Amino acid sequence: DIVMTQSPLSLAVTPGEPASISCRASQSLRHSSGYNYLDWYLQKPGQSPQLLIYVASTRASGVPDRFSGSGSGTDFTLRISRVEAEDVGVYYCMQGLQTYRTFGQGTKVEI
Amino acid sequence: QVQLVQSGAEVKKPGTSVKISCKTSGYIFAAYYIYWLRQAPGQGLEWMGVVNPVDGGTSDTQKFRGRLTMTRDTSTSTAYMELRSLTYEDTAVYYCARDKLDYYNGMDVWGQGTTVTVSS
Numbered sequence: 001d002i003v004m005t006q007s008p009l010s011l012a013v014t015p016g017e018p019a020s021i022s023c024r025a026s027q028s029l030r031h032s033s034g035y036n037y038l039d040w041y042l043q044k045p046g047q048s049p050q051l052l053i054y055v056a057s058t059r060a061s062g063v064p065d066r067f068s069g070s071g072s073g074t075d076f077t078l079r080i081s082r083v084e085a086e087d088v089g090v091y092y093c094m095q096g097l098q099t100y101r102t103f104g105q106g107t108k109v110e111i
Numbered sequence: 112q113v114q115l116v117q118s119g120a121e122v123k124k125p126g127t128s129v130k131i132s133c134k135t136s137g138y139i140f141a142a143y144y145i146y147w148l149r150q151a152p153g154q155g156l157e158w159m160g161v162v163n164p165v166d167g168g169t170s171d172t173q174k175f176r177g178r179l180t181m182t183r184d185t186s187t188s189t190a191y192m193e194l195r196s197l198t199y200e201d202t203a204v205y206y207c208a209r210d211k212l213d214y215y216n217g218m219d220v221w222g223q224g225t226t227v228t229v230s231s
Contacts, residue, residue: 037215041156054215061219094156096217
């Protein structure tokens with residue numbers, strides 16, 4: 001199984017300031033297609049998770065451009081260029097390379 | 112619009128079974144896998160398994176093998192997840208989510224979640 005490790009696990013942010021979350025996989029997530037099968041999800045309080053980023057750097061439909069993803073192989077980063085109050089919640093990275101999907105522990109982002 | 116609507120909350124006794132439905136609409140059912148995931152109280156997300164809407168083929172984790180059955184009904188565009196021999200540790204919110212069959216797209220639409228409480 002691929003183990004996903006996020007850091008930090010908790011992050012206090014200031015509106016208007018940038019923020020970043022790291023995710024490391026126990027093995028490369030690079031698919032034969034050349035894409036890295038790494039997603040980022042945000043679970044807002046009391047809601048279902050929502051897809052932010054897939055294949056490491058592609059924003060999902062409707063996701064604001066202040067969110068960006070980068071990285072390759074085993075190391076990935078989610079960046080928020082200017083945090084807004086609505087961005088609070090728990091952020092998860094997830095590997096999609098293996099059928100058995102695995103998630104990071106989650107990063108709780110608070111204002 | 113695209114929707115995945117799950118069945119309502121359940122309270123079950125240990126040793127019994129629960130079956131949750133995930134009714135889809137707004138898209139071609141056969142074009143997307145349906146995944147099942149769960150989240151125990153205060154915990155992170157756990158992947159349980161996936162069903163192929165075309166042929167009904169499934170894949171799940173060793174953790175649930177023998178207790179988990181995932182099916183689909185193409186006539187109603189609905190997926191089902193049944194978990195048997197429930198224990199207190201199965202208390203969680205259960206989610207369904209979709210992902211494209213023909214190329215990787217992430218789980219872009221999720222159900223609203225179904226709370227399952229296992230209590231004597």
